[in-house]
Amino acid sequence: MICPRCAASLTGKQRSGRICAHCGKRFALDPAVHGKGMHDIRIRGIAERATDHGRLKITLTQLWYLSRTRNYAWAEQDPQGVPxxxxxxxxxxxxxxxxxxxxxxxxxxxxxxxxxxxxxxxxxxxMRHRPGRPPRSQIIPSEETFRQLMTGAWSTAYGRLPKGVVDDARPVPRPRGASRSRASAPLSRPTAVILCTDRVAALFLTANDIPGRLGAVLLEAAGTEGTAGRSDIVTGALKELAEYRSALPVVVLHDADPLGVLLAPLIRAAQPDRVVVDAGLPVSAARGKQGVVRLARHNRFADAEQLRTVAGLPEADAKWLADGFWSPIAAVPPRLLESIVVRAVERALAAPPPGPRHAHTNGFLTWPQAPQTPHARDTGRPGAGTSKREGTSSA
CATH class of the missing domain: 1.20.5 (Single alpha-helices involved in coiled-coils or other helix-helix interfaces)
Structure with missing residues (x-):
């Protein structure tokens, strides 16, 4: 490997203990120990691009999504054979x-x-029996492993996380350029509401004062796992929106999951006088584009029929979500996520009040293409079985 300190080519013996035999300096990651792609130069380059060379702050979770080397997702497996x-x-x-x-x-x-x-x-x-398995997914390295490497080995070698990366397990610091009056102004006289269902995406927006720059107030709608907890998100979101006048437009930022695609239509139905712009991750992009993070879990919120009729999804997208697949909006490249939120708020402010002609015109945004990045070849998959699998990998 190449020493990230002096750029010397090192053999296994020359980097024992993650200390370069040429310059004598410590580095954080060794691909032979920590896995393919886990290299200081690569991680530093990903962080520089994601933060737009220091202009943005990103969370450690966002860096993990961008630094993944493998991503697998499996649909539910029905039991086969007799126990x-x-x-x-x-x-x-x-x-x-x-x-x-x-x-x-x-x-x-x-x-x-x-x-x-x-x-x-x-x-x-x-005769053989294969028990059923719930929908499941895997990202390599795991979030726990990546977080331990960055807060442990990386911080030991360099004294801190990569520039512009904040640990979202701790309180996110206020942006340096945001004054106290500017940060509090949107709370008293907001021009729009950003409703976000993803905690990591909400922390990213807060760390960069994006709602403050747009004159918007940020509401985080979060709930527990399961049908009841996710239903609470819709109820809680409607309750919080009721505190703001109906003339205030709402931008809904959500994952590509059943709750996310239903949230905007449900808000429009409950508050028909309010402009609602759906700025969530489109299911078609999550399902069909290479390099998008795809995960899987039990879908207890809605079936394919509800997703087609209420959210207006095509058959393929509705079935994909009903099978348990989903994609987090926090995995969207930060610069792209910032531009989407800015465009969505601008669109919401420019939209006419809903009426007979405009009641259903505020739908999914057309997302711009993300910058192309090299992807690692998908050489295999862990586990065994014949279930349907959604797999992506990126380097």
Missing amino acids: AGIRWLVALPVAVALLLCAVLTDGVLAFVAGAAGCVVLVVASA
Whole structure:
């Protein structure tokens, strides 16, 4: 590997203990130890591009998404075969009965009964059972591993996280350029509301004072896992929006998941006099574009029919979400996320009040293309099985 300190080419022996044998300085990551792609030069370059060379602050979670080397997602697997307990509960009595018949009789009948008993035992032994599995996904390296490397080995080698990266496990500092009066102004006289369902994306917006620059107030709608907790997000969002006059437009920023695509239509239905702009991650982009982070979990919020009728999704997008796949908006490149929010607020302020002609005109934004980055080849997948898999990888 190349030493990130002096650019010397190092063999395994020359970088023992993550100390360069040429310059004697410590570095943080060794691909041979921490996995493919885990290299100081690569991580530093990703951070520089993501922060726009220091102009933006990004969270450690955003850096993890951008630094991933593999991403896998599997749909739910139905159980196959007969469980061993049930199989032997049926096979053993049948085999015993046939073998007793062979013992108590003679001639051809005894031969047939004995052979049938043996066949039952052989078939029961040969049968296999694969239990069902819920939707699941994996990002390599894991968030826990990446966070430990950055707050441990990286901070030890360089004294801090990469420039512009903040640890979102701690309170996000106020931007240096944001005065106290400027930061508090949107709370008293906002011109728009940004409703964000992703905590990491909300922290990114706060760290860069994007709502303050736009004269908007940021509301974070978060809930617990499960149907009840996610329903609370919709109820809580409507309750918080009720505190702001109906003339104030709302920009909804959300993941590409069932709750996200339903949130804007539900707000429009509950508050028809309010301009609502859906600035969430489009499902079509999350499902079909290479390099997008794809995850999987149980979908208990809506089925494909609801996603088609209420959110107006195409059949393929609705089925993708119903199968448990989703994509976090926090994984969108920070510069692209910033531009989307700015354009969405501008569009919301310019939109006419909803009426018979405009009630359904504020839909998904057309997202610009993200900058192209080299992707690592997908060489395989962990685990086994024949379930449907969504896999992406990026370097």
